[in-house]
Amino acid sequence: MSQASMGLEEIQRAMASAVMMPLTADEDMRQHAPDGRAMTHVAAEFIAPNSRLTPFERLEIYNRQYWYRVLGALAEDFPAVRAVVGAKKFEALSVAYLAQHPSRSFTLRNLGSKLVEWLEAHPQFAGRRHALAVDMTRIEWAFVEAFDNPEHEPLTLEQIATLDADSRLAIQPHVRLMALNYAADEVTLSLHSREKRQASEAGVKHDDGEDAPVRLPRLRRRALWVAAHRVDLSVYYRRLEREEYLTLEAIRAGMPLGAALEAGFRDSRIPASGRPGRVSAWFGTWAELGWICTPDPGSLVRSQEG
Amino acid sequence: MKNLNALLLTAALSGLIGGTTVAANAATHSNGATVKAAKAGLRHTGQDAPAKHSCKGKNDCKGQGGCKSSDNGCKGKNSCKGKGGCATDGSKMPKAI
Numbered sequence: 001m002s003q004a005s006m007g008l009e010e011i012q013r014a015m016a017s018a019v020m021m022p023l024t025a026d027e028d029m030r031q032h033a034p035d036g037r038a039m040t041h042v043a044a045e046f047i048a049p050n051s052r053l054t055p056f057e058r059l060e061i062y063n064r065q066y067w068y069r070v071l072g073a074l075a076e077d078f079p080a081v082r083a084v085v086g087a088k089k090f091e092a093l094s095v096a097y098l099a100q101h102p103s104r105s106f107t108l109r110n111l112g113s114k115l116v117e118w119l120e121a122h123p124q125f126a127g128r129r130h131a132l133a134v135d136m137t138r139i140e141w142a143f144v145e146a147f148d149n150p151e152h153e154p155l156t157l158e159q160i161a162t163l164d165a166d167s168r169l170a171i172q173p174h175v176r177l178m179a180l181n182y183a184a185d186e187v188t189l190s191l192h193s194r195e196k197r198q199a200s201e202a203g204v205k206h207d208d209g210e211d212a213p214v215r216l217p218r219l220r221r222r223a224l225w226v227a228a229h230r231v232d233l234s235v236y237y238r239r240l241e242r243e244e245y246l247t248l249e250a251i252r253a254g255m256p257l258g259a260a261l262e263a264g265f266r267d268s269r270i271p272a273s274g275r276p277g278r279v280s281a282w283f284g285t286w287a288e289l290g291w292i293c294t295p296d297p298g299s300l301v302r303s304q305e306g
Numbered sequence: 307m308k309n310l311n312a313l314l315l316t317a318a319l320s321g322l323i324g325g326t327t328v329a330a331n332a333a334t335h336s337n338g339a340t341v342k343a344a345k346a347g348l349r350h351t352g353q354d355a356p357a358k359h360s361c362k363g364k365n366d367c368k369g370q371g372g373c374k375s376s377d378n379g380c381k382g383k384n385s386c387k388g389k390g391g392c393a394t395d396g397s398k399m400p401k402a403i
Contacts, residue, residue, distance in 0.1 A: 160326060229347075235350040236347045279318050283321030
């Protein structure tokens with residue numbers, strides 16, 4: 001088939017699949033397409049040569065730039081994960097991940113959206129620090145989401161006055177809740193500070209000598225609950241109590257307020273006498289930070305509908 | 307159990323009212339942001355620098371380069387050497403006078 005007989009959509013699809021094809025170990029374009037056809041023929045179908053470059057060479061430039069761009073973008077969003085697994089391993093991890101989850105959006109912001117689930121299912125790419133790397137991936141992705149997820153109008157006093165046990169609320173989309181296995185929040189933040197320091201000291205940062213994973217103190221496994229969120233265009237993180245996290249998750253899952261409070265204290269060790277005070281403090285802080293909003297107009301108060 | 311649930315609900319609602327009132331009062335004072343930030347937890351230092359993520363989904367990066375969706379991904383990569391920077395027709399970059 002030649003360019004003349006290909007429709008625009010066909011050309012775009014052929015171009016996209018060629019450009020998104022992983023590079024060789026030497027960062028060249030592969031000689032053969034996944035269907036076995038020679039890439040010299042594939043390229044010639046929709047790219048003309050010029051006096052300096054063959055169709056293959058012209059297509060190879062786009063193929064390389066796609067990979068350099070997406071690999072750079074992913075490394076930029078997950079600097080702590082990269083430091084913990086090591087630069088070389090992180091690149092191999094990124095290539096394998098992006099081959100399965102190529103860019104599907106106009107913005108590279110969404111590139112790492114499936115990385116947590118993917119890394120959980122592919123422990124071989126993270127090595128012996130797999131569980132920690134998954135926690136850190138979760139945190140770094142949460143920072144991306146907390147930075148630019150939407151923010152809705154928080155609950156007003158008038159709306160609060162209509163609430164009862166059957167009311168369903170919502171959590172702001174920029175509030176990202178995480179259940180972790182390590183104190184990965186501290187490690188991530190200290191690696192981010194280190195990264196920032198190095199970048200400002202070096203001016204232009206070089207990757208030489210960064211292949212090895214960063215040295216870390218021994219970390220003990222322990223359950224930890226964290227929220228990443230946004231205040232006045234800055235990203236913050238807060239540690240949460242287990243029950244606080246479970247209550248927020250239940251609200252986010254759409255449970256009525258009364259049921260969400262019950263779910264929050266399931267198997268809790270907090271004595272019954274101490275619970276109302278805790279709940280009042282949590283809801284006070286959430287309201288102050290504007291975390292609670294309505295799911296959608298009309299579904300706020302069930303008892304008013306029925 | 308029913309009493310405890312009622313107590314928890316009352317506590318939740320009183321907390322919501324208290325927090326919303328504080329937020330509303332803070333918003334009318336100049337130190338509102340500081341008060342809110344004090345409850346927010348630890349600030350993520352990576353956000354101090356506006357450079358790399360500032361353009362995501364926004365228009366303010368237009369014409370400033372450096373945006374992830376911009377096409378300057380070949381900076382500093384060897385593959386462009388001798389091929390005229392990022393030009394895909396193999397032509398040379400125009401020289402500055």
